[in-house]
Amino acid sequence: MDENGFWQLIEGCRPEVPDPDAEHLAAMLTTRLAAGPVAVVIGFAENLSWALYRLDRREYGSDLSGDAFLYTRAAVVAAGREAYERVLRDPAEFVPYATDLVWAESLLYVPDRAYEHLTGEEWDRTPATPTSPIRMPPVGPVDSHVLRNAMRTPVYQRVGRVCSSDACGGCLSRAH
Structure with missing residues (x-):
């Protein structure tokens, strides 16, 4: 899965109703990814990791705990490509996610759940x-x-x- 495919999958699974904790998005993504193949799940996981890594900058989360910073970055990814790219261009765009504690922790578990569904085993990331x-x-x-x-x-x-x-x-x- 390339970066465009990753963002298309995020956009295609985002619900039309408000989903503040990205629970519905995570459920839809897991269902779609669990349809296989495993290579797509791995590609999704790599792209998610890369997107979160690109937001791992001091100017975004200096006042947040480690977990809160991770979950807030996941919320930016869950908001879609346009919101994500706005935040990358302007760190001030991250402020509403951080101050309102907009979290998307559930997005972080999508690849592991889809992998387990496909293989019947936990994903050993060692x-x-x-x-x-x-x-x-x-x-x-x-x-x-x-x-x-x-x-x-x-x-x-x-x-x-x-x-x-x-x-x-x-x-x-x-x-x-």
Whole structure:
């Protein structure tokens, strides 16, 4: 599932009646995702994680507890793509969600419930052990062998080059 498919699914499942805690949305999403296949459930989970991650910024939730901040970010996602993108462009758009304690905790459980329905098993999200450990770069310039190994990791493949400095070969550091 790509990002557009994720947002289309959210929009297609949003009820026409007010759904302040996103309970109806979560139920509809779970039903749709439980129709399979598992790959779509996993794609939904990855897109949900990415959307929540993009909202994980100090200017949005500095006054909220960890749980409240997570549930409030989920409410922004539940509000749909337009609301989500407004909040990304302008942190002031997040204020009503935070001050009115608009939560969508139920949205967080959708992928796990759909997965369990499809497979009959709980989703074990324990990461697989890598077959070969990743070498940590030495202090100082990064050698090409270490960079090649880093580029093979799932994090690099998902996020890509973080550093914009050509001097270090596009490492994963945000420090330059």
